[in-house]
Amino acid sequence: MRITNVRSGRIIRIGSACAILVILIYTLFNYSRSEAVSGELGERTFDVHPEQYKSHKDVYPVLKTELGNFEPRNKRSVNGPGEGGRPYNMPQDRANDIAEAESEYGMNIAASDDIAMNRTIPDTRLDECKYWHYPENLPSTSVIIVFHNEGFTVLMRTVHTVIDRSPPNILHEIILVDDFSDKENLKENLDNYIKRWNGKVRLIRNAQREGLIRTRSRGAQEATGEVIVFLDAHCEVNLNWLPPLLAPIYRDYRTMTVPVIDGIDHRTFEYRPVYSHGTNYRGIFEWGMLYKENEVPDREASLHKHSSEPYKSPTHAGGLFAINRKYFLKIGAYDPGLLVWGGENFELSFKIWQCGGSIEWVPCSRVGHVYRAFMPYSFGNLAKNRKGSLITINYKRVIETWFDEEHKEYFYTREPMARFLDMGDISEQVALKEKLQCKSFGWFMENVAYDVYDKFPKLPKNIHWGMVKNKASGLCMDTMGKAAPSYIGTSACHGAGNNQLFRLNEAGQLGVGERCVEADNDSVKQAICRLGTVDGPWSYDEDLNQLIHRLHSFCLTLQPHSKTLALAPCDPNNTYQKWTITHKKPNW
Numbered sequence: 001m002r003i004t005n006v007r008s009g010r011i012i013r014i015g016s017a018c019a020i021l022v023i024l025i026y027t028l029f030n031y032s033r034s035e036a037v038s039g040e041l042g043e044r045t046f047d048v049h050p051e052q053y054k055s056h057k058d059v060y061p062v063l064k065t066e067l068g069n070f071e072p073r074n075k076r077s078v079n080g081p082g083e084g085g086r087p088y089n090m091p092q093d094r095a096n097d098i099a100e101a102e103s104e105y106g107m108n109i110a111a112s113d114d115i116a117m118n119r120t121i122p123d124t125r126l127d128e129c130k131y132w133h134y135p136e137n138l139p140s141t142s143v144i145i146v147f148h149n150e151g152f153t154v155l156m157r158t159v160h161t162v163i164d165r166s167p168p169n170i171l172h173e174i175i176l177v178d179d180f181s182d183k184e185n186l187k188e189n190l191d192n193y194i195k196r197w198n199g200k201v202r203l204i205r206n207a208q209r210e211g212l213i214r215t216r217s218r219g220a221q222e223a224t225g226e227v228i229v230f231l232d233a234h235c236e237v238n239l240n241w242l243p244p245l246l247a248p249i250y251r252d253y254r255t256m257t258v259p260v261i262d263g264i265d266h267r268t269f270e271y272r273p274v275y276s277h278g279t280n281y282r283g284i285f286e287w288g289m290l291y292k293e294n295e296v297p298d299r300e301a302s303l304h305k306h307s308s309e310p311y312k313s314p315t316h317a318g319g320l321f322a323i324n325r326k327y328f329l330k331i332g333a334y335d336p337g338l339l340v341w342g343g344e345n346f347e348l349s350f351k352i353w354q355c356g357g358s359i360e361w362v363p364c365s366r367v368g369h370v371y372r373a374f375m376p377y378s379f380g381n382l383a384k385n386r387k388g389s390l391i392t393i394n395y396k397r398v399i400e401t402w403f404d405e406e407h408k409e410y411f412y413t414r415e416p417m418a419r420f421l422d423m424g425d426i427s428e429q430v431a432l433k434e435k436l437q438c439k440s441f442g443w444f445m446e447n448v449a450y451d452v453y454d455k456f457p458k459l460p461k462n463i464h465w466g467m468v469k470n471k472a473s474g475l476c477m478d479t480m481g482k483a484a485p486s487y488i489g490t491s492a493c494h495g496a497g498n499n500q501l502f503r504l505n506e507a508g509q510l511g512v513g514e515r516c517v518e519a520d521n522d523s524v525k526q527a528i529c530r531l532g533t534v535d536g537p538w539s540y541d542e543d544l545n546q547l548i549h550r551l552h553s554f555c556l557t558l559q560p561h562s563k564t565l566a567l568a569p570c571d572p573n574n575t576y577q578k579w580t581i582t583h584k585k586p587n588w
Contacts, residue, residue, distance in 0.1 A: 148179040
């Protein structure tokens with residue numbers, strides 16, 4: 001009798017009795033392994049068999065002089081609105097259509113309706129991307145697109161481009177997951193439209209609103225491809241976008257891959273690069289958990305011969321990525337306690353890196369994304385009975401699960417009100433972390449996200465935080481809901497939201513969120529804090545209740561007639577220069 005070793009391809013000749021014994025041991029061994037890594041997601045139980053993962057550690061793409069094996073040979077040249085990714089400027093007599101569309105969707109759906117579903121777009125890749133040759137037997141792929149009240153033509157253009165620009169033998173299916181939309185053209189009209197693809201496109205509808213995070217997890221449960229790719233519902237994939245995303249996962253199933261995102265203008269639908277040509281960036285974060293990007297540091301760039309090669313990244317923006325489906329489920333998919341959207345990109349990134357996986361950005365995979373002017377819909381009942389910012393609640397769940405004590409304090413220094421938020425029960429997430437034998441956050445910062453410290457150093461502690469209230473007027477400093485840079489004003493004290501919650505740290509930085517307070521003799525402004533700095537010019541005199549700008553040696557002063565802020569010579573008797581900085585637990 002002979003048995004083939006599937007892993008090595010070698011043929012082993014053994015006696016019949018021995019063979020039966022070997023098979024029995026092999027079966028019991030694999031059963032125990034699958035039981036050890038089986039997990040649960042919602043009410044669905046899944047078994048993960050590591051030996052079924054298709055990893056090919058030594059298989060890498062090859063750069064040759066001839067055109068790549070997945071490169072399109074025939075390129076279309078078409079005239080029409082928006083073709084070639086050019087801006088489509090609608091005539092003035094349709095101004096009302098534009099205004100109505102932008103108000104309803106946060107983008108100009110009227111323009112989208114005039115543009116072909118399969119329009120041409122510019123190839124924004126590096127030239128050498130055209131000459132990479134990828135393994136022929138890349139894993140089957142399910143593309144998952146979650147939507148809620150999306151514009152019909154934008155949604156369908158996403159589907160058209162995926163089908164038109166993906167190898168048909170690799171693209172297993174597209175799954176559209178409707179998060180309880182109520183627009184009529186997303187009902188029967190959508191059902192009928194997707195019939196043209198003969199089952200290649202499947203539509204699943206939520207029975208109630210679940211939010212992006214939980215709906216994506218449902219899409220992963222329903223998918224049947226080996227790899228799942230998540231796309232936002234307003235994208236256009238570029239030429240040969242899929243094989244470069246799949247090759248690193250084919251090599252190692254624990255790798256998550258991220259395409260480089262191009263921009264699509266929300267008004268004209270112009271398709272254009274966001275990044276400087278030939279310069280690679282990667283995802284990082286600042287201590288308030290705002291997503292940031294940084295040029296790839298030399299420590300990582302030096303590991304690669306070609307700038308078109310995939311490279312490691314600490315995190316990602318969240319909207320677009322590819323991952324082995326069974327691996328995604330094994331590590332718990334998304335934390336089901338996260339609400340609606342926000343923070344899920346960090347949760348997944350930290351979990352992957354700390355629990356044995358990695359994230360790679362892929363320069364040769366480009367995907368265009370429409371950046372809306374604003375969020376056109378509310379969270380409805382998803383926000384019911386939750387007090388405080390939903391996104392900050394999500395951030396708190398993430399940092400309480402994955403950060404160590406030192407780094408948690410940096411988050412609470414930047415967002416001190418978060419200490420009072422109810423993040424729910426994270427015991428299952430902590431148990432998953434222990435089960436997967438994940439590394440510490442300190443390890444992650446030292447070995448993966450080391451460049452975060454260059455832009456966002458460790459934060460000194462706050463010596464005061466809260467409402468900055470003027471003694472003479474009873475008014476409080478207020479950002480007035482404006483983005484930086486802008487003037488800081490005053491208004492009635494309320495302490496709600498972040499507009500009036502300032503912090504003064506031990507190094508003299510006075511700020512709110514990622515914005516710092518700057519001042520001169522004429523005005524007081526907010527500006528984004530200078531990268532790489534945590535200090536500032538402010539001090540607080542506890543006895544005189546004065547905020548002193550050390551550089552000018554003047555005091556923060558409320559102008560009594562205009563109610564505006566400026567610096568003026570310090571006067572211990574001037575009550576318009578006296579400020580208290582206090583906070584209280586919110587009365588939610």
